[in-house]
Amino acid sequence: MIRVVINGKACTAEKGESLLSVARRKGIDIPAFCYEETLAPYGACRMCLVEVVKGAQEGITTACTLAAAEGLEVLTQTSEIVSLRRALIELYLAQAPRSEAIRALAQRYGIQKTRFARKVRPDDPLQNRCILCGLCVRICHDVMGAGAINYIGRGHFTEINTPFYEESAVCMGCGACARVCPTQAIAFEDIVQTRTMKSWSGTRVPLHACSKCGRHFAPAPFVNYARQKLAPDLQQTPLRLCPDCRSREIARKAVLLSTGAAVAD
Amino acid sequence: MDAAQLDTIVERYPGATGRVLGVLEQVQRRAGYLPRDALEYLARKLAMPLSELYSIATFYSFFTLEALGEHVVTVCMGTACHVNGAPRIVERLERLLDVGAGETTGDGKFQLTTADHAFSLTSARCFGACSMAPVLRIDNRIFGYVTPDKIPAILRQFDWEGNHHRNY
Numbered sequence: 001m002i003r004v005v006i007n008g009k010a011c012t013a014e015k016g017e018s019l020l021s022v023a024r025r026k027g028i029d030i031p032a033f034c035y036e037e038t039l040a041p042y043g044a045c046r047m048c049l050v051e052v053v054k055g056a057q058e059g060i061t062t063a064c065t066l067a068a069a070e071g072l073e074v075l076t077q078t079s080e081i082v083s084l085r086r087a088l089i090e091l092y093l094a095q096a097p098r099s100e101a102i103r104a105l106a107q108r109y110g111i112q113k114t115r116f117a118r119k120v121r122p123d124d125p126l127q128n129r130c131i132l133c134g135l136c137v138r139i140c141h142d143v144m145g146a147g148a149i150n151y152i153g154r155g156h157f158t159e160i161n162t163p164f165y166e167e168s169a170v171c172m173g174c175g176a177c178a179r180v181c182p183t184q185a186i187a188f189e190d191i192v193q194t195r196t197m198k199s200w201s202g203t204r205v206p207l208h209a210c211s212k213c214g215r216h217f218a219p220a221p222f223v224n225y226a227r228q229k230l231a232p233d234l235q236q237t238p239l240r241l242c243p244d245c246r247s248r249e250i251a252r253k254a255v256l257l258s259t260g261a262a263v264a265d
Numbered sequence: 266m267d268a269a270q271l272d273t274i275v276e277r278y279p280g281a282t283g284r285v286l287g288v289l290e291q292v293q294r295r296a297g298y299l300p301r302d303a304l305e306y307l308a309r310k311l312a313m314p315l316s317e318l319y320s321i322a323t324f325y326s327f328f329t330l331e332a333l334g335e336h337v338v339t340v341c342m343g344t345a346c347h348v349n350g351a352p353r354i355v356e357r358l359e360r361l362l363d364v365g366a367g368e369t370t371g372d373g374k375f376q377l378t379t380a381d382h383a384f385s386l387t388s389a390r391c392f393g394a395c396s397m398a399p400v401l402r403i404d405n406r407i408f409g410y411v412t413p414d415k416i417p418a419i420l421r422q423f424d425w426e427g428n429h430h431r432n433y
């Protein structure tokens with residue numbers, strides 16, 4: 001364990017730990033969009049700027065990519081940082097005008113409108129909320145191993161979608177992309193036995209039915225994927241029950257066990 | 266391009282670095298574009314997601330996803346050319362070549378090919394020849410100080426036969 005100082009407050013940290021995560025643990029608020037614990041820090045959104053006043057490299061840098069080191073001292077709310085953040089927020093308001101998350105942040109910083117041209121497309125699959133942070137692309141590829149989506153195009157016209165804007169053959173419908181998206185840009189919908197990834201060119205994925213109640217509860221390709229991740233002797237156990245039926249089943253067995261009755265599977 | 270041709274190209278890049286770009290460049294040079302089935306084949310062969318190849322293919326302006334015409338007319342839309350009348354040059358080219366009038370404004374990026382595949386009309390950002398703005402490139406030749414009225418004569422150098430059914 002080492003000691004770092006944030007806004008004058010001493011904090012303990014793991015050596016090399018992301019300063020952003022240290023700050024969060026201490027309840028120090030640093031806005032951040034592209035930081036996700038399961039992925040390596042990436043420094044893409046620039047929202048988490050802080051100033052290093054004592055450390056190997058003094059000056060303004062991103063907290064997510066800043067490694068905690070003994071004696072490191074940072075400030076998170078200097079007037080310079082605040083003004084940089086305000087400029088970024090204005091840019092994000094133009095890039096993702098329909099994002100609630102961006103608007104809420106803008107409000108906290110007292111920003112009513114942006115000086116930049118707002119990008120509004122009525123038919124945007126990402127609902128005019130995408131800030132191109134890349135988290136969805138990375139979680140889909142680096143963590144889930146699917147690689148269904150990626151950046152398309154360049155510069156001002158960059159967007160995220162499936163290749164050729166067609167239904168993806170490799171998307172498992174797991175929804176990890178939607179979970180990590182900082183601006184809730186990704187839409188999907190479950191209707192009876194099909195999950196439709198509305199943002200990803202309408203990719204459709206079948207849902208797996210619970211063997212007890214028959215409810216379609218999880219994307220079938222994802223259920224298979226999860227099974228492969230299990231130890232070989234567990235792979236045989238079919239993941240056939242929905243979470244509700246499974247907990248009911250566990251409770252039933254527990255009750256039977258406590259009454260000493262024989263447990264029929 | 267068939268699998269055997271693609272295999273030969275891939276074999277020339279044994280190392281992992283620079284491989285993908287090298288392979289795509291070869292395919293673009295030989296086929297004149299990146300055919301979809303070639304991308305799909307390469308994704309399997311190089312064991313990478315198709316989404317990644319598609320991303321690369323759409324990032325670099327050198328790559329195109331559709332077959333280009335025999336001659337490629339590239340209009341510079343860089344700042345200097347833009348303020349010196351590039352939009353009017355595009356407009357005139359659209360009419361002369363009879364391709365997608367108006368389609369060229371949308372997302373700032375366009376690639377239009379004549380029905381007979383003789384010409385493709387596309388845009389680029391700054392050729393580094395701003396002093397001659399507005400600038401036009403056909404294949405590997407650069408034309409400077411272009412005005413809409415000079416375009417027919419330029420096109421004729423590339424076997425353009427004109428649009429006889431209309432008067433300009």
Ligand code: SF4
Nearest residue numbers: 130131133134136181
């Ligand atoms: S859709 Fe969301 S997660 Fe993906 S790049 Fe856009 S903002 Fe980031």
Ligand code: FES
Nearest residue numbers: 034043045046064
């Ligand atoms: S969270 Fe640090 S740059 Fe995005």
Ligand code: FES
Nearest residue numbers: 341343346392394
């Ligand atoms: S802007 Fe056209 S050559 Fe530079």
